Amino acid sequence: MEQQIKSKQRVADHGEVFTAEREVNAMLDMVKQETERIDSRFLEPACGEGAFLAEVLRRKLAVVKQKYGRNPSDYELYALIAVTSIYGVDIMEDNTENCRKRLFKIWNKEYTAVMKKEANDRCREVVKFIFKKNILCGDALKMEQQDGTPILFAEWSQVSGSLIKRRDFELNELLKGHERQMDMDMLLGGWEYDEEIDAYIPAPIKEYPPTDYRRLDDYE
Ligand SMILES: C[S@@+](CC[C@H](N)C(=O)[O-])C[C@H]1O[C@@H](n2cnc3c(N)ncnc32)[C@H](O)[C@@H]1O
Numbered sequence: 001m002e003q004q005i006k007s008k009q010r011v012a013d014h015g016e017v018f019t020a021e022r023e024v025n026a027m028l029d030m031v032k033q034e035t036e037r038i039d040s041r042f043l044e045p046a047c048g049e050g051a052f053l054a055e056v057l058r059r060k061l062a063v064v065k066q067k068y069g070r071n072p073s074d075y076e077l078y079a080l081i082a083v084t085s086i087y088g089v090d091i092m093e094d095n096t097e098n099c100r101k102r103l104f105k106i107w108n109k110e111y112t113a114v115m116k117k118e119a120n121d122r123c124r125e126v127v128k129f130i131f132k133k134n135i136l137c138g139d140a141l142k143m144e145q146q147d148g149t150p151i152l153f154a155e156w157s158q159v160s161g162s163l164i165k166r167r168d169f170e171l172n173e174l175l176k177g178h179e180r181q182m183d184m185d186m187l188l189g190g191w192e193y194d195e196e197i198d199a200y201i202p203a204p205i206k207e208y209p210p211t212d213y214r215r216l217d218d219y220e
Contacts, residue, residue: 014091019051028055035059038067038078039085039158045140047088050099053135057086057103061110069114076123077162079111080213083127084156084164088135089171093146100131122214129217130156143172152205159210166216167204177201 002021010016019027034040035056044052060082068074086103090096107127111119119127133154138145145151151171159165177200180186182193190203208219 010092016048016092016095018048021051021055024051024055028052028059036063038063038082041085041087043087043089043153045089047090047099047135048095050088050102050135053086053088053099054102054106057082057106058110060085061107065110065114072115075114076111076119077213079107080123080127080130081156081158081164083107083130084134086134087153089138089140089151091137091139093137096135096137100128100135103131103135104128126214126216143170143175155204156216162212162214163210164213164216165210166208166219168206169202169204173202 002018004018004020005011006016028035035042036059038060042053042056044050047053061079064075064078064082068078083103088096088099090099104127108119108124118124136145136151136153138151140151143151152168153171153174155167155169156164157167177191177194177197180191180200182191182200186200186202191200192203193199194201211218
């Protein structure tokens, strides 16, 4: 059984008690369909070592295997798209680092088992890069990173084939989109209505050109 507590001090300081696998699975089963959609986005806002994200990744990769396991190039692309949809924030640096490592290990092990060989270095580097961008150390209540700057998340979306587009957003702005109605400030600021999530989304802080998934780490 995995360890749920690292120290009494951490429990007192940060409420750090990790969720056991059984509870994780029971909770994820309540949104089962979403956990099995390769590109559905999940954010664990106090992710610890990624108890929920790890299971979401496993479930998504099982679907990638079932759909694309017999086609190596599709398998690689969609196994990477599964990674792009997983986000986390934790206030403790060691937790975010362990979370990234844990997720990468799951991805690498599953890829190796399905493809019967390890992914090439380029692909593994890009997967690590995406986890670095998506799993951040910061305060999820203040929505700030350790240095006091706003938490920025990259949205990765498949444009066509192997091309992925990245847009960076401020988390606090993104979350406002569910509460707000369009006003003049939003209109002038470039906010748009997104039908899929039934909310307004702000203009991105930065947009990148569509890029082959193997080169996503060209842009820091
Ligand atoms: C109860 S644990 C849950 C961890 C994980 N979600 C799980 O289920 O295993 C709470 C986590 O929140 C983190 N935390 C506490 N305050 C936070 C804050 N303001 N912003 C981000 N993370 C925070 C702690 O470091 C700890 O890892």
